[in-house]
Amino acid sequence: MIGSALGISPIEVNDQWLRADRFKMGVVGKHYGQANDLWQIRKYENKHLNKYKKGEEKRPYKTAVIVRELLYGLNLTLYLTFSDSADFDAIKSALSNPKWALSLGREDELIRISSMNEVELKKKEKGLYIFKDTIIPGDVNELGYRPVLEDGVKGNLLQKAPRIVNLPSFFDTKRNSEARIPTKYQKFTFISSLPISLEEDCYYDDFDNQFFFIF
Structure with missing residues (x-):
């Protein structure tokens, strides 16, 4: 998404942004x-x-x-944070006026930005917090999580259980080729509508009333 906004290739995103660790992000969202x-x-x-x-x-x-x-009906809130204020300004400007169509990955997954805001996040010291509709870096099975069985949670609980996925985080490219070869993988846990409790330090957004991780 950031590469499309800037009008640069996936190779440039990988080499200039991901490998350089120029930004971190958090994700909160749900679908219907x-x-x-x-x-x-x-x-x-x-x-x-x-x-x-x-x-x-x-x-x-x-x-x-x-x-x-x-x-269907996917709504996401992306929290982007930059160590360099110049990068913050550049990405904010690019997302306001993207050079290419923005997508979540595949060419048919176009997205529309409904709003952009500068927010001050509250960092929470290590404690027992409830996480829902978010992404957590790592494997929650190794972090000792517990499901929170609320009255409003309906449907097949097995389908709503946390899903651990091993995803590529860095790539290499062959000379004279656009093909990307994963060189590093990282585990992420996708939390859906079934809340979990986890004892970790994290961030909190007053407006959305959500706990989440920045990674």
């Missing part, structure tokens, strides 16, 4: 429905291409099936 969409994709690999050129394969690719998660 979801579905899984089954897709068939084509994978081109050198080994398969060489066999195709030799006449050993009928096609220069192989197929694979992936599941795409689709979210």
Whole structure:
């Protein structure tokens, strides 16, 4: 999203912003429905291409099936913080007048910024706090969390349980290629509408009445 706002490539975002650790962020948000969409994709690999050129394969690719998660009515609040005030001003200006269309990743996941505000976050010292509809860096199974079973939580609780995902955080690129190769992974926990209690230091937003992490 930041790369699109600035009008720079994913490679430049990775090298100039992520590796340089020029910003940190927090995420709070919810959606009002979801579905899984089954897709068939084509994978081109050198080994398969060489066999195709030799006449050993009928096609220069192989197929694979992936599941795409689709979210309906997604609303997010992103908290961005910068150590350099010049970076803060540059990103604020870019998001106000982006050079390219903003998306959450895939080209069909366009987003609209409804508002931007400068807020003063309250840092909370280590204590037992309730987290909901947010992302936590790390694996909460290792942090000793507990689910909070409120009366308003409905539906399949297993589907609403925290989801731990190992995601790439840094990439390398081959020379003369736009292909990105993950070089570092980091675990994140996605907390949905099932609240959890966790004893950690964190941040708090008075307006949204939310506890969350900056990472």
